[in-house]
Amino acid sequence: MKLFGSLFGTDGIRGHVGSFLTAPIALQVGFAAGQVLKSSSNEGHVVLIGQDSRTSGNMLTSALAAGLTSAGLDVWNLGLCPTPTVAYLAAHLPEAIAGVMVSASHNPPEDNGIKFFTADGTKLNKTLQAQIELTIEHPTAQLSGSWGNYAERSPLVKLYQESLCSSINTDLRGIKVVLDLAWGAACLVAPKVFASLGAEVICLHDQPLGDRINVNCGSTCLDPLRAAVKKHKADMGFAFDGDADRVLAVDDCGGIIDGDYILYLWGQHLLESERLPDSRLVTTVMANLGFEKAWQKLGGQMVRTAVGDQYVHAEMMKSGAMLGGEQSGHVLCRHYGVSGDGLLTAIHLAALAKERSPLSDLMAQSFTPYPQLLKNVRVEDKHKRSHWQECEPVYQALERAISDLGDQGRVLVRASGTEPLMRVMVEAETINLAQYWTDHIAHTIQFHLVS
Numbered sequence: 001m002k003l004f005g006s007l008f009g010t011d012g013i014r015g016h017v018g019s020f021l022t023a024p025i026a027l028q029v030g031f032a033a034g035q036v037l038k039s040s041s042n043e044g045h046v047v048l049i050g051q052d053s054r055t056s057g058n059m060l061t062s063a064l065a066a067g068l069t070s071a072g073l074d075v076w077n078l079g080l081c082p083t084p085t086v087a088y089l090a091a092h093l094p095e096a097i098a099g100v101m102v103s104a105s106h107n108p109p110e111d112n113g114i115k116f117f118t119a120d121g122t123k124l125n126k127t128l129q130a131q132i133e134l135t136i137e138h139p140t141a142q143l144s145g146s147w148g149n150y151a152e153r154s155p156l157v158k159l160y161q162e163s164l165c166s167s168i169n170t171d172l173r174g175i176k177v178v179l180d181l182a183w184g185a186a187c188l189v190a191p192k193v194f195a196s197l198g199a200e201v202i203c204l205h206d207q208p209l210g211d212r213i214n215v216n217c218g219s220t221c222l223d224p225l226r227a228a229v230k231k232h233k234a235d236m237g238f239a240f241d242g243d244a245d246r247v248l249a250v251d252d253c254g255g256i257i258d259g260d261y262i263l264y265l266w267g268q269h270l271l272e273s274e275r276l277p278d279s280r281l282v283t284t285v286m287a288n289l290g291f292e293k294a295w296q297k298l299g300g301q302m303v304r305t306a307v308g309d310q311y312v313h314a315e316m317m318k319s320g321a322m323l324g325g326e327q328s329g330h331v332l333c334r335h336y337g338v339s340g341d342g343l344l345t346a347i348h349l350a351a352l353a354k355e356r357s358p359l360s361d362l363m364a365q366s367f368t369p370y371p372q373l374l375k376n377v378r379v380e381d382k383h384k385r386s387h388w389q390e391c392e393p394v395y396q397a398l399e400r401a402i403s404d405l406g407d408q409g410r411v412l413v414r415a416s417g418t419e420p421l422m423r424v425m426v427e428a429e430t431i432n433l434a435q436y437w438t439d440h441i442a443h444t445i446q447f448h449l450v451s
Helices: 023-040 057-070 083-092 126-137 154-165 190-196 223-231 259-272 289-297 309-319 342-355 359-364 382-386 392-408 431-450
Strands: 013-016 046-051 074-080 096-102 111-118 150-152 176-180 200-204 236-240 247-250 280-284 301-305 323-325 331-333 372-378 410-415 421-427
Touching: 023 057, 023 096, 023 111, 023 126, 046 057, 046 083, 057 074, 057 096, 057 111, 074 083, 074 154, 083 096, 083 111, 083 154, 083 342, 111 126, 154 190, 154 342, 176 190, 176 223, 190 200, 190 342, 200 223, 223 236, 223 247, 236 342, 247 259, 247 342, 259 280, 259 289, 259 323, 259 331, 259 342, 259 359, 280 309, 289 301, 301 309, 309 323, 309 331, 331 342, 342 359, 372 431, 392 410, 392 421, 392 431, 410 431, 421 431
Parallel strands: 046 074, 046 096, 074 150, 176 200, 176 236, 280 301, 280 323
Antiparallel strands: 013 111, 096 111, 236 247, 323 331, 372 421, 410 421
């Protein structure tokens, strides 16, 4: 198989099923990954596989399992489960050498993806990803005749569920919560966890319907959740993405709580309980400037990374930080695990609200965000996306915006690692100024990189 560019993106392998991601490719990925994983570890013989609800999931899971067992590894299929389930079990089951999640996260139903986790629950590093790609491009191994076994192991998901419940000391009795499950991976686990903690649970989009996953619901569309929280007079609501590794929240008044607010509120709690070393948070270049200034007023430090929870995790491990995440709702708390976990984040935010005060009150006491606008421009040409800085008009538009805003604003232009998009983000003291520069840069990209 000849790869045109990198197979792995910023969050595993992801793309349109049929044109990019196919059963033959998944088979080759499974076989190559099996060889690489076996050679990089002397312990374990099992690869765990989980999936979200997408209709293409069974096809890709079967192909991956065939490739992995052909390489001599055993496969335990967890079935429908959140991505952090795979990460948690890979780290806690002694038989596991790795985990694989078949999901395209927040992407539309026609996409799918493959994410690998190592035996410590972290995402596969770039070195091992490159080795898998090289093995696919230049295959040398022959089928040995020593095959691995395949088994259905969905009951193991309960171990993850129990770990979530044991991570908080506060029960949620008296709390009414709305959960938007996005027709996805959280459907079976999230309601059980909240109910077992004592909460009254109201669910939206709570069936695993792969042809509707993420469509006008979940963390990419909060309108249904906000309406339901108001209708049921709930204390809060949580919206997950398709694989439930991230979450956004809604307070009791319908206010939106994104990842920046979650990090601020949870970070403040950990800071006050002296569980946040060096008062440090790790977030990405997308974090709001108002959040950063407010955190600094508390005496805290903020470290920014490139977009992607693997970059956040790497910086957390390097600096010793215990809490980090992204504005989009990926939150990592090393007190409880090493991966982004939407459900873990949700129950801890719910517990914080019960212990202190309603989420709307906590929000009012947090920070005022700078107006921040994000505009996506579809650029199909991958070369143009990855080399956009070589386009002089686009680069000049960016430089002019940075100069005009000074230290009272921020501008970020980047190519998406998961979709054929250029993303333009502008923060400024006024919405009009943010709107002007967002439109100007996006128009320049459209004219010079698309037209």
